Amino acid sequence: MNSAKHLLPLAIALHSATAAAADSVEEEVVVTGRAQEFYLESETRVGTKVATDIMDIPQSVQVLSAQLMRDQAARQVTDLYRAVAGVSEFSYSGVTFRGFRDDANVFYDGVRGDPYSGFGVPQLFNFERVEILKGPAGALYGGGEPGGTINYVSKKPRFEENTEVNLTAGNYDRLGGSVDTTGGLSESVAYRFGTFYEEQDSFRNNADAANQEVAGGLLFELAENTRLTTTFDYIEQDLGGNRLRGVPVDDDGNFLVDRSYNANEKGDFQDLEALVLQATLDHWFSKNLSLSTTLRQLDNERDQQYHESRGWVDVNGDDKEDVNDGTIKREYRKQHRQNAETSLTADFVYALDTASIDHQILFGGDYHKVDTEYDYFRARYEADGVVNLNIFELNYGETDPSTYNLRNMGSDGAKSDRYSVYLQDQMELGPLWSALVGVRHDTFEDTAKASGYRFEDNALVPRASLVFKPLDHTSLYLNYSESFNPIGLGEQEDVSEEGSLDPETGNQIELGIKSEWLDGSMMTTLAVYTITKKDVTMANPDDGGLDDGIPALINVGKVESQGFEATLVGDLSDSWTITANYAYNDTRMVKGAEGQYLINTIIENDRFSDRFANAPRHQAGLWSRYDFPSINSSIAFGADYVSEQFSFNGQRVKPFTVFDLSWSTAWNDTLVQVNVKNLLDKEYAVSGFNERNGHFPGDPRELVVQVTQNF
Structure with a gap:
């Protein structure tokens, strides 16, 4: 994909055109002032693929509204995890979801095609809300982990005439702005155009970030019963000093150095460029039969050059690594990744009224094709010219990547096809x-480009639920759902001569109660669940090496996750709104090959532990806003x-609590908002990694000032 580093001329031209269109109908606009909105969303498609009242969805669901994202000054998806029961940060944009590590169950407008795949961090500018479905979703969305699914709902063209300009500033030299405008070009055509740019230094050494995005689209009312919505999204994410790893800690979880530590050099980076084109056709054949089909085309490129910690240097000559000296050996990685993805989804919905049972039948299918390229070069240790780094006396700048002995680690391109x-x-x-x-049948085919090795398999995934409404505002539900996750092509190829690996499968039983309070202005959800993940791939202890007829990997692992979640969202009064959650989770491996462990399990003092890494037992989140209508102002308070x-190596990640505060005031259509994140400047780690890379530090105190003007 050709680079387009400077999109300002295009942005100005497109914005001028849309502004001119808005001016042509300006006399029809009535300015009534900007009203605060609340957090409760009553309907979503994420649990059924059909617009459904959340009270009627037999599974735990959360919807994070645009107003919540605005009030929290959320810029990227990691800012929102505190609002979701059972979700905590793992690394980058990956999460622990009901105990399971997951960074792949991500959808956009209900279809696959993640422009931020490959260690990018999704920005929220182009989304009007974020939907979370808890537990397995294989019967709806296909392959994935059993913890849950995230769906981003993008902003769409609208006939409503509105232009919003936002300016943002903050510490660490944060500076940014955005323009978002919608309106009608004719009685049957509407538009949206938006552009966003923000840059900020990091509290981590040698790191910074610049994000820019241009997005928009056209809505065509083709007929009374036919609508076509087209959108585009161009993204650039330039992250200096990435990929960011953690800060070294002792076994009790105390940082050995300042949380600003970074193993990367100043010239290291991770750059992402993506273009997404999407079209959705909605057609109503009759009042009982409709079709919605979405085509999504994604191209993205990611280039990374970074230094990775590989372990402490042996300074005593006793063949033991010595952390006391603080010298760490590193390797340098130069990687290029490229994805071309096509997603096509078609959903038919038919309403059938019978004498005793009313049916809403969904019949559909989807196709997802991915073509990847991956090139990898590496230099390791001083032997290849990579100078060691001392974490106590930082000696940045003494190493020069242009002099490294880079070794070609090979290319790993692949093609993947999914049909369902x-x-x-x-x-x-x-x-x-x-x-x-419900039931879904998936067929998946993977091909390695270099070797031509091809693997295919299929899965049949059911789902069944029952809802009982003893009262008008209360629903009890019992849900059974399953998941499956195909084993990666590389692992399949490793055992191709000795037997293939089955998909990892999971199932969940969830019992919950949803209630509406205060005339429907507040909703609570209480849920208990147990998830069993089976056929987990592990190393075979009987394997004797290549060509021995014994597979190196086998499907024997079994993991159980049990937990309880409680969420509350809504309005306590006309001026007071709140979202709060609590989650308890216990995830353990209950079966495995002798002496083996999973990628998410822990090694404590060189011994196996069945606890999962970065899977906290307790989590709680709170965000509450109180409005003062007489002075057009509000205050908000948050806690996490x-x-x-525990990290992979059994090092403790200490519990933490952080607090946020916000104040905003409005004059007509101008909103001024000040957010203070991590109010008490708590020093903490959000999660752990391994001993050589340490823990991922949480952000220190941050001040964000926003000025928003609506026209």
């Missing part, structure tokens, strides 16, 4: 009971608590 069909029936069994049943965790 699915069927779902939402049934109203009477005034008190409803049920949902995560209990003790």
